[in-house]
Amino acid sequence: MADNGANPRGPRCIALVGPFQSGKTTLLEALLARTNAIQRQGTVEAGTTVGDASKEARHHKMSVEVTVATTRFMGDDYTFLDCPGSVEFVHEMRAALPAVDAAVVVCEADERKVSQLQLVLRELEDLKIPRFLFLNKIDKADRRVRETLKLLQPASRARLLLRQIPIWKNEIITGFVDLALERAFVYREHVPSEVVPLDGEDLSREKEARFTMLETLADHDDELMEQLLEDIPPPRDKVFDDLAKEQRDGLICPVLIGVATRTNGVLRLLKALRHETHGVAETAKRLGVKSGNDPVAYVIKTFHTAHGGKLSVARVLAGQVGDGTTLNSPSQEAGRVSGVLKLVGQVTEKRGPAMAGETVGLGKLDHAKTGETLSAGKKVHAPVAEVAPFAPVLALAISAKDRKDDVKLGLAFTKLVDEDPSLSVHHNPETHEIVVWGQGEMHLRVATERLADRFGVAIERRTPSVGYRETIRKSITQRGRHKKQSGGHGQFGDVVLDIRPLPRSAGFAFEEKITGGVVPRNYIPSVEEGVIDGLKHGPLGFPVVDVAVALTDGSYHAVDSSDMAFRIAGRIGIVEALPQCSPVLLEPIHTVEIVCPSEATAKINAILSGRRGQILSFDTREGWEGWDVVRAKMPESEIGDLIIEVRSATAGVGSFTFKFDHMAELTGKQADQIVAARRAAE
Numbered sequence: 250m251a252d253n254g255a256n257p258r259g260p261r262c263i264a265l266v267g268p269f270q271s272g273k274t275t276l277l278e279a280l281l282a283r284t285n286a287i288q289r290q291g292t293v294e295a296g297t298t299v300g301d302a303s304k305e306a307r308h309h310k311m312s313v314e315v316t317v318a319t320t321r322f323m324g325d326d327y328t329f330l331d332c333p334g335s336v337e338f339v340h341e342m343r344a345a346l347p348a349v350d351a352a353v354v355v356c357e358a359d360e361r362k363v364s365q366l367q368l369v370l371r372e373l374e375d376l377k378i379p380r381f382l383f384l385n386k387i388d389k390a391d392r393r394v395r396e397t398l399k400l401l402q403p404a405s406r407a408r409l410l411l412r413q414i415p416i417w418k419n420e421i422i423t424g425f426v427d428l429a430l431e432r433a434f435v436y437r438e439h440v441p442s443e444v445v446p447l448d449g450e451d452l453s454r455e456k457e458a459r460f461t462m463l464e465t466l467a468d469h470d471d472e473l474m475e476q477l478l479e480d481i482p483p484p485r486d487k488v489f490d491d492l493a494k495e496q497r498d499g500l501i502c503p504v505l506i507g508v509a510t511r512t513n514g515v516l517r518l519l520k521a522l523r524h525e526t527h528g529v530a531e532t533a534k535r536l537g538v539k540s541g542n543d544p545v546a547y548v549i550k551t552f553h554t555a556h557g558g559k560l561s562v563a564r565v566l567a568g569q570v571g572d573g574t575t576l577n578s579p580s581q582e583a584g585r586v587s588g589v590l591k592l593v594g595q596v597t598e599k600r601g602p603a604m605a606g607e608t609v610g611l612g613k614l615d616h617a618k619t620g621e622t623l624s625a626g627k628k629v630h631a632p633v634a635e636v637a638p639f640a641p642v643l644a645l646a647i648s649a650k651d652r653k654d655d656v657k658l659g660l661a662f663t664k665l666v667d668e669d670p671s672l673s674v675h676h677n678p679e680t681h682e683i684v685v686w687g688q689g690e691m692h693l694r695v696a697t698e699r700l701a702d703r704f705g706v707a708i709e710r711r712t713p714s715v716g717y718r719e720t721i722r723k724s725i726t727q728r729g730r731h732k733k734q735s736g737g738h739g740q741f742g743d744v745v746l747d748i749r750p751l752p753r754s755a756g757f758a759f760e761e762k763i764t765g766g767v768v769p770r771n772y773i774p775s776v777e778e779g780v781i782d783g784l785k786h787g788p789l790g791f792p793v794v795d796v797a798v799a800l801t802d803g804s805y806h807a808v809d810s811s812d813m814a815f816r817i818a819g820r821i822g823i824v825e826a827l828p829q830c831s832p833v834l835l836e837p838i839h840t841v842e843i844v845c846p847s848e849a850t851a852k853i854n855a856i857l858s859g860r861r862g863q864i865l866s867f868d869t870r871e872g873w874e875g876w877d878v879v880r881a882k883m884p885e886s887e888i889g890d891l892i893i894e895v896r897s898a899t900a901g902v903g904s905f906t907f908k909f910d911h912m913a914e915l916t917g918k919q920a921d922q923i924v925a926a927r928r929a930a931e
């Protein structure tokens with residue numbers, strides 16, 4: 250295996266993924282420094298990394314979106330996608346993954362992060378993306394790597410295969426042995442590790458660990474098994490071939506070790522990527538893209554830059570995309586490429602057309618969206634992947650501080666959602682609130698910070714209103730009379746209404762039982778309109794539902810009656826009647842389905858009970874070893890900030906979905922408080 254000259258597999262696209270704060274952004278920095286794409290390796294603490302360059306990421310010292318950086322190593326281009334680790338920004342990763350050749354899963358020896366690791370690995374397993382585990386921060390390791398692997402193994406369906414073992418000196422890891430290469434290295438800070446002779450105790454540990462590695466490989470290779478049984482040392486190339494093949498087939502996940510902050514283990518990682526990951530040809534095959542001249546590209550990420558307009562980061566899967574190429578998405582024309590850019594974080598550089606395998610920024614594709622498959626050719630290419638965001642779990646009501654910013658706010662939201670479809674914005678016509686839905690507290694906080702920082706809109710934030718309603722429990726007959734005599738033309742309308750409660754979710758029914766034309770036909774629709782007006786705001790302050798109103802009697806005046814007069818009479822009738830009908834508050838109840846690691850299930854049950862939840866069932870989560878699913882009925886008012894408690898009870902990984910179930914009567918102190926709050930707000 251010669252280590253020189255460009256690799257026939259061409260440019261790679263590699264995702265850096267893994268649990269929250271495991272060191273992905275730092276590893277990207279190390280990879281860029283080691284490949285001379287940057288002069289000096291920055292740090293997250295100092296806010297000098299290529300990744301996380303946005304104001305929000307720097308401020309929170311965490312990744313809030315994908316950073317894309319292309320570098321060159323031994324004659325090949327590598328584009329790294331540094332993905333956020335927080336589950337609240339997981340859509341960034343999920344949308345980026347389909348088009349990558351492989352992933353480096355950065356993790357730590359931390360049992361609290363095993364479930365997060367499992368979530369990440371599950372995505373990769375489902376997409377059949379080959380992956381390495383990079384066990385980072387081993388400068389802080391206080392346990393044996395083999396023990397760490399035991400801890401992490403339940404998170405991975407593929408067997409974790411230790412490729413490197415550390416060399417310990419006085420309880421500190423000073424280097425490592427690569428078991429495939431059979432070579433020992435001593436770490437040096439920010440320069441490549443030094444090869445050292447392997448002897449003494451290290452050599453015997455190496456032999457033992459290598460044998461374990463080979464045994465694992467031999468589980469899927471009979472020939473290797475025979476060699477091991479007969480004590481024949483397998484040729485090095487065979488070992489490498491097996492490693493690569495079994496990784497591609499999803500049987501193993503090789504584990505490398507290192508220290509991203511000190512650039513330790515990074516060169517070996519690059520070499521593993523170079524030799525053991527395939528290029529775009531295999532990825533295109535996995536995605537069902539035929540190689541050929543017709544361009545096909547997958548949109549990994551969308552940016553709206555301050556000055557350059559819209560930028561779509563895309564991986565070219567087939568053909569060639571250059572300035573002027575018109576690309577189509579499955580639903581429409583995406584636009585004409587104006588500018589092809591190489592990206593190293595926020596630094597961009599104009600370049601020529603992009604070939605299959607390359608990952609570049611494409612300018613001005615106004616109608617392209619993240620996750621879409623773009624193509625140019627006679628036939629539009631079918632989507633290579635569809636990545637729907639997870640259902641949102643937290644909402645925030647937002648308004649512009651200054652009414653004149655309303656339009657700006659609307660435009661800003663359009664761009665934010667275009668960049669991040671896991672955010673959604675709804676207008677509540679009843680309360681006139683703009684409600685933003687997102688994946689958690691930090692997700693919404695970052696969205697509102699962007700509104701202020703990038704779009705210059707000062708906003709106010711509130712807890713969104715709960716969809717309370719009210720209904721009645723008693724029937725009544727009520728007269729509604731509107732009479733006004735002011736000089737010339739008067740107004741006259743007179744109706745008698747029979748009002749009675751309807752069963753839950755029956756809505757509103759209007760009936761007319763007029764005989765003898767006491768209310769002329771043509772005025773009857775106005776009476777109904779008046780009743781509907783009156784129901785919009787009941788005596789408790791909420792819309793009234795589940796009532797039937799029958800118009801049974803009334804009178805009119807030949808000159809003074811009009812549509813308007815009867816509408817007012819209808820409204821007077823209902824408004825005067827409702828307080829006498831024993832009004833009662835209705836609150837929305839949803840069925841909630843919470844998923845969580847089993848060790849957190851008891852805590853989740855307690856949370857649900859504390860929030861007036863009625864637990865319906867709990868089961869093991871199908872297809873998810875070590876996870877449970879709890880179902881409950883729960884009032885909407887209690888779901889509002891439920892996610893915050895669920896996340897803290899589950900080391901960040903628990904989540905839920907909910908669906909409206911029914912409206913339920915609410916009485917007593919709680920109801921009184923809600924009504925009082927409503928009155929105070931009016």
Ligand SMILES: Nc1nc2c(ncn2[C@@H]2O[C@H](COP(=O)(O)OP(=O)(O)OP(=O)(O)O)[C@@H](O)[C@H]2O)c(=O)[nH]1
Nearest residue numbers: 269270271272273274275311312334386508509510
């Ligand atoms: N001791 C030690 N600390 C590290 C190492 N790598 C990263 N860190 C620190 O871990 C913290 C998180 O690093 P990041 O690179 O931001 O981690 P990340 O995985 O990108 O975080 P998110 O993207 O927010 O999930 C920072 O304080 C880093 O300095 C390492 O190898 N050793």
Ligand SMILES: [Mg+2]
Nearest residue numbers: 273274311312
């Ligand atoms: Mg990061």
